[in-house]
Amino acid sequence: METPVIVKVHEGLHARPATQFAKLAKGFSCSLKIGRGESWADAKSAVKLMLLGVKQDERIVLRAEGEDEREALGKLSEFLGDASVNLPAGEEPAASVARAAAPAVTPQETATPAAAASTQSTQPTQPTATPALKGVPASEGVAFGTVFAYFREEIVADRQFVAPHEVDSELTRFGAALEETLRAMLAPRPGAQCDDETDDEIFAAIADVARSDDFAGAIRTLVASRWSAEAATLKCGLDLAVAFATLPDEYLKSRADDIRGLTRAVAATLLGKPMPSLSDLPGPSIVIAEELSAPDLARADLRHIVGIVCTTGSATSHVAIIARSHGIPAVLGLDAHHDTLRAASRAAIDGSSGEVWLDHAPELEAAMTQRIAAQREVDAALLAYRDVEPQTRDGRKVVVAANLGSVAEIEPARRAGAMGVGLFRTELLFMDRQCVPGEQEQYEVYAELARAFAPWPVIIRTLDAGADKPLPGVRFPKEENPFLGWRGIRMCLDSPEIFEPQLRALLRAAVHGNLCVMLPMVDDVDEVRRVKAIMARLAAELAAAQVPHALPRLGIMIETPAAVLTADTLAREVAFFSIGTNDLTQYIMAVDRMNPNLAALYRTEHPAVLQAIRMVCDAAKRAGISVGVCGEAAGKPALIPTLVNLGVDELSMSPNAILRAKKLVTEIEPVRNEAARALPERVCSDE
Numbered sequence: 001m002e003t004p005v006i007v008k009v010h011e012g013l014h015a016r017p018a019t020q021f022a023k024l025a026k027g028f029s030c031s032l033k034i035g036r037g038e039s040w041a042d043a044k045s046a047v048k049l050m051l052l053g054v055k056q057d058e059r060i061v062l063r064a065e066g067e068d069e070r071e072a073l074g075k076l077s078e079f080l081g082d083a084s085v086n087l088p089a090g091e092e093p094a095a096s097v098a099r100a101a102a103p104a105v106t107p108q109e110t111a112t113p114a115a116a117a118s119t120q121s122t123q124p125t126q127p128t129a130t131p132a133l134k135g136v137p138a139s140e141g142v143a144f145g146t147v148f149a150y151f152r153e154e155i156v157a158d159r160q161f162v163a164p165h166e167v168d169s170e171l172t173r174f175g176a177a178l179e180e181t182l183r184a185m186l187a188p189r190p191g192a193q194c195d196d197e198t199d200d201e202i203f204a205a206i207a208d209v210a211r212s213d214d215f216a217g218a219i220r221t222l223v224a225s226r227w228s229a230e231a232a233t234l235k236c237g238l239d240l241a242v243a244f245a246t247l248p249d250e251y252l253k254s255r256a257d258d259i260r261g262l263t264r265a266v267a268a269t270l271l272g273k274p275m276p277s278l279s280d281l282p283g284p285s286i287v288i289a290e291e292l293s294a295p296d297l298a299r300a301d302l303r304h305i306v307g308i309v310c311t312t313g314s315a316t317s318h319v320a321i322i323a324r325s326h327g328i329p330a331v332l333g334l335d336a337h338h339d340t341l342r343a344a345s346r347a348a349i350d351g352s353s354g355e356v357w358l359d360h361a362p363e364l365e366a367a368m369t370q371r372i373a374a375q376r377e378v379d380a381a382l383l384a385y386r387d388v389e390p391q392t393r394d395g396r397k398v399v400v401a402a403n404l405g406s407v408a409e410i411e412p413a414r415r416a417g418a419m420g421v422g423l424f425r426t427e428l429l430f431m432d433r434q435c436v437p438g439e440q441e442q443y444e445v446y447a448e449l450a451r452a453f454a455p456w457p458v459i460i461r462t463l464d465a466g467a468d469k470p471l472p473g474v475r476f477p478k479e480e481n482p483f484l485g486w487r488g489i490r491m492c493l494d495s496p497e498i499f500e501p502q503l504r505a506l507l508r509a510a511v512h513g514n515l516c517v518m519l520p521m522v523d524d525v526d527e528v529r530r531v532k533a534i535m536a537r538l539a540a541e542l543a544a545a546q547v548p549h550a551l552p553r554l555g556i557m558i559e560t561p562a563a564v565l566t567a568d569t570l571a572r573e574v575a576f577f578s579i580g581t582n583d584l585t586q587y588i589m590a591v592d593r594m595n596p597n598l599a600a601l602y603r604t605e606h607p608a609v610l611q612a613i614r615m616v617c618d619a620a621k622r623a624g625i626s627v628g629v630c631g632e633a634a635g636k637p638a639l640i641p642t643l644v645n646l647g648v649d650e651l652s653m654s655p656n657a658i659l660r661a662k663k664l665v666t667e668i669e670p671v672r673n674e675a676a677r678a679l680p681e682r683v684c685s686d687e
């Protein structure tokens, strides 16, 4: 018998609902098929259902034949017509199994602590006989050591066929490798403390695909016809990935990555090739990759990364920001062939000049070692500024604060004499896990920060996800221009289930010190007013429940031209401004901050950007509020005098730039002529 059904399942039958549906169908003894247009699929196979690509609001036909057909059609129609199945709250995270299962990489010789070194030196690199490759200088300092190449390498089977007597052992080997891979995939991830079941469900769905007829079944059939286990895995897995990749639905298409990741992981296990990720680096290493995402680094053991080289990215990529905040020299956007990079076993890098040497001469390491020693002397002299609260020569006080992304950075920031925190990037808390952290966990982090720096202010930025910062626990829409898209405060205002727990945690933590809240990517005063209304409501709810809390000072980042041009209006609504020069530069100059080919055009020191900063400082002064800079420009020696003379009260930067910045502030001469301050071109040429 047959019955037509309009599918109401949220976003149709993709991985998770397809798995649930197939499981339900398997509970009936009758044969079950689902028809979409001309195509029919076995309703008991999750993979076949996914490949059928059934969308929400589509009309399909359910066909059943057998004893319990009536009951089956009733139950399955009910499932398909249930709009609450897979609602956004339980939506599948964007994280792919390709990432979860770790990409295939080439492990190189393990570095030893003695074999790798790095420093923050800014002196020029010594000349060397080996020609350098050139990239974008992204994080200061020099480093050398053993290469850890983090590339997705194609895994190749060493033989295609086996002898007839080997077939049984090949089948056993495949079964064991599959289960070992799935066990590793389903094991709790280090640091994952959430009780959200979404990622478990995702991995369970992938495990179902792995064990299905379309994956394991197809592989076993090929092995039975004398293919080797690895050759069969690669053939069937990659064919299945292609089937997904050619689906019109963008979301299902992206499941191809999961299948490829699964295939590579099983094949690597069969071939005895380890599948390292940045969380299990063999020792101190220079990581060389095509691209490193912020989540890649959030999961890495940064103590073992002495240098970073990528063929993509530029100085304001978040990878560069993380590298700087951990004092890891980095060169991004390197113009080099991947094969050349993969073949290297040792590398030396200069993150200040953007130079990279592969398999360099030993003299280079000797020169770098000297440079490291010289820089240590400079650093030791700077320690005298640790407790200094710097003033310019004419007595203007300037706060020099730290940009942080984790509590692990509190101590280095305090040691560097940070006068509070000018920017705490909360998104980094959200990245090293498969789901969003809960209110209590966030509260503990924010309270620890507030306590650690009291009475100095600690400015916590609300979640700034989107653009180049995807979140594993949140599904972002595919956008043509993500930097102009659903990011920062826009995303938070649309996602109360993420935003409100964060605001509640901040209200509760505010009783522990001088905590301030800052909103990213503000475009319009209405966004600020909406947040204030939410905070007032949450504060009233906490009061009613007798939970200790306080209303923190609220400020905004000035990152968009719209915020610059309406700074006077915005200044009346908030307690402080902080200029995000990384984004402000890209939006004023219309230059993508991630594009290495445009690095020369990405200039915060351009008169247009300086003019914008001046306008913001003037609006802040008129309203009597403070103004800081927390973009990378704040720590740049060449820009510090300009920013201070334009009226900036606070500079917030990576901890390792603080002492140098304090010293520079004490050397700033006042601008004698007001006209010079008002004319950025003049300020520029003064540098």
Ligand code: PEP
Binding pocket: 321, 423, 425, 464, 559, 579, 580, 581, 582, 583, 584, 630, 631, 632
């Ligand atoms: C900025 O845009 O300057 C900033 C500090 O924010 P982020 O770099 O995190 O986008």
Ligand code: MG
Binding pocket: 520, 559, 580, 582, 583
């Ligand atoms: Mg920004």
